[in-house]
Amino acid sequence: MKITTLAETEKSKVNVDGAVNVYKQVPLSGNDGVPLFSFRVFTIEPGGHSPYHSHPFEHLAYIIEGQGVAINEEGEEKELKQGNFVLIMPDEKHQFRNTSQSGPLMFICAVPKEYE
Amino acid sequence: MKITTLAETEKSKVNVDGAVNVYKQVPLSGNDGVPLFSFRVFTIEPGGHSPYHSHPFEHLAYIIEGQGVAINEEGEEKELKQGNFVLIMPDEKHQFRNTSQSGPLMFICAVPKEYE
Numbered sequence: 001m002k003i004t005t006l007a008e009t010e011k012s013k014v015n016v017d018g019a020v021n022v023y024k025q026v027p028l029s030g031n032d033g034v035p036l037f038s039f040r041v042f043t044i045e046p047g048g049h050s051p052y053h054s055h056p057f058e059h060l061a062y063i064i065e066g067q068g069v070a071i072n073e074e075g076e077e078k079e080l081k082q083g084n085f086v087l088i089m090p091d092e093k094h095q096f097r098n099t100s101q102s103g104p105l106m107f108i109c110a111v112p113k114e115y116e
Numbered sequence: 117m118k119i120t121t122l123a124e125t126e127k128s129k130v131n132v133d134g135a136v137n138v139y140k141q142v143p144l145s146g147n148d149g150v151p152l153f154s155f156r157v158f159t160i161e162p163g164g165h166s167p168y169h170s171h172p173f174e175h176l177a178y179i180i181e182g183q184g185v186a187i188n189e190e191g192e193e194k195e196l197k198q199g200n201f202v203l204i205m206p207d208e209k210h211q212f213r214n215t216s217q218s219g220p221l222m223f224i225c226a227v228p229k230e231y232e
Contacts, residue, residue, distance in 0.1 A: 027201040
């Protein structure tokens with residue numbers, strides 16, 4: 001049994017094309033021996049966003065804190081707030097944007113461990 | 117893309133041996149076409165607990181709200197609070213207990229979809 005917190009988990013800036021002011025942590029990861037899937041947490045600072053992209057694996061997400069939008073395949077903005085659960089299917093184009101002027105948008109983003 | 121909340125998700129009482137005052141919701145499930153794993157949420161009311169058991173699949177958990185303990189394989193109590201991430205490995209004996217007198221213990225408990 002592992003019990004941990006974000007405060008105990010290494011945090012690094014995401015340096016990929018299209019990512020702005022995004023930070024990543026992996027509290028439950030392949031390093032812990034997870035058999036199938038991992039829990040990552042992304043923090044997007046005000047004005048920031050993830051890339052608008054698709055990939056061959058899914059996201060199961062939970063909004064821990066903050067306000068934002070998810071952009072869907074059609075380019076539509078869908079409101080996100082604390083307590084939302086979000087499913088992005090494999091190959092579905094998507095983006096997460098922080099729409100707050102002041103606070104971070106933080107969410108769990110679980111993926112198959114090969115893609116953590 | 118699916119976006120949902122617990123308020124929109126069916127809630128049912130868990131009726132298995134050893135479960136006391138436990139309620140289950142599955143906001144992201146096989147019904148949504150999740151490829152690999154599902155997000156379930158358990159709410160344990162004050163005085164309640166999950167079974168002290170093991171099974172051949174893992175849990176990746178996140179404490180949304182409340183206070184409690186996780187009992188590990190050795191029978192030791194490990195404190196749980198909002199913001200904790202918990203990994204239970206396959207075949208690892210465990211139990212979740214609400215130790216509050218007043219509020220619920222709520223947590224995401226992700227599992228391979230075959231076991232949702």
